[in-house]
Amino acid sequence: MNNPAHLLTREDLFEDPTLPLQVYIRDPQPEFPLHSHGFDELVIILKGTAMHVIDGQGFPVKSGDVFVIARNHAHQYQEMHGLALSNILFDAKALTMEQWDIRALPGFHALFSLEPAFRTQHNFQSRLQLSDQQLANVNKIIRDLTRETELRNPGYRVMAKGLFMQLAVLLSRCYSDEPTDESIDLLRIGDAIAHIEAHYAEKITLDELAEKSHLSKRHFLRIFHDCIGRSPIDHLMHIRTQKAAELLRHTDRTITDIAFDCGFSDGNYFTRCFRKTTGETPRQYRTGSTTRDRPQ
Template sequence: MRYLDYPERQTFGDKNLPCFFYAVDQTHPRYNMPFHWHPLFEIIHVYEGSFLLHLNERTFLLHAGDSALIQNGITHGGSPQSGAECRYECLLIDLNAISLFSSSLREYEPTLADLFNNSILLHSYCPASQTELREPILRLLHLFRQPEQVDILGLIGNTYLLFSAILQNHAYTETPLKQYGKKYEALKKVLSFIEEHYQEHLDLETLASCANLNPSYFCRYFKELTHRTPIDYLNYYRIEVACEQMVYSHRALTEIAYDCGFTDSSYFIKVFRHYKHMSPTQYMLGTKKLPEQ
């Protein structure tokens, strides 16, 4: 998914152990998190404010100090809650590149294999009070706040400690994650289609046909899983992409609007105000330019 393709994405580790780290505040172009998925294990930790996170059919309100653990392949998205600025960090790790299997860990192999294969479901919500999990999470995040190269041994060691805490506290449910997968397959197809074609004219019938559903049922299905109607989500996604272009490019607003699927600049401004509660110009003045890599 395109979520991993921010121009300023911070890639750490090496080619054998890639990992990604994002520090997000209200100046970040993806302050809101569109629904997406990826093949990596993800940690989200909230430092200030609160963040409403949707994971498949589960919803969690994360407050300052809370974390979430997201298994690979799970569709997720969310947004900071109004009232105060939210600051949060995201760390994505390729668990397949970290060998958690050795002769000394043989008794844990079945459970670890089930976790990695999504045969069991993690308790994704980690409140600040759950110190057994919180401490290894914070140590992992701390590794990535340093400007120099990440300590690979520290990364591997703290990943071991996190999964040790998960197993010791039985922070998982033996309910196959795959039972949720089929319900979300059609949604993933539509999200991918929007990601690839948001610049084009799209209507409800086109999106419904992508999911092989009739428009009426598709609209209910989509809203149940994303908490938005299909057209509402399409416009929301277009505005998020526009924000990204405003931060990372020096193109004219009219050009950005047309590139994001809006054929009328005044309508673009109206839709932008609806989602961002400010004009595009105010947004550009209030954000910091992030360095491209």
């Protein structure tokens, strides 16, 4: 019987509980048993080679490779030969990454969400491969980030988050600018997601998204669902509902105005979609948010 993966938590590895980031530079990478974690992990291979085993599938890695390991995926490195890497552990929700304007980059979606999901589902072998110069630029940011988190001078939290954002932008641009034959479909889906997030309040059709992605409607639907776990239109409704929930929490605007501004032309349909996503009506959600946000 295989040994179950040990689950690592933020409390295990994040040295500063007030900062949703932690950097580890492993040179060399030590032997480490099969494990998973309750946060995401950005990995940059600095040198050497290895077999990265994730969810029981092996993927060879080498210097310059960059990839994200999503939470709750069991993994370990085997057959290591001079392997050194940077591990940047991060809590996407605590960093409010869903609000970053970097989400306009298809490479961001491909690197941070689509590729991690697609890899184990479809034995997806492609990943971002940095040139020597790109790897040097990335290393400089990582060194600066490490210094900020270790010294903890006044303002270090803002600096650390800013450096991580800078790193995410650089890597996302690299992913977008240098597609491979395998990654091109993920970038096309990433482009569709970016379009949905930027234009969620407008009328968006399936035909429009498929055409924007340069894919047939059938192929687009299949890949999108494989990556996201729901259809493009369901994802559009999900984004609209998320935006509406934010406005319900933080403004006193009427529910009808919020519905229209988030792309819902019918109040009853808005209520049905909102309840499907949150389990509450918009009015119930607003009342509950007021109670939850009230100082104790």
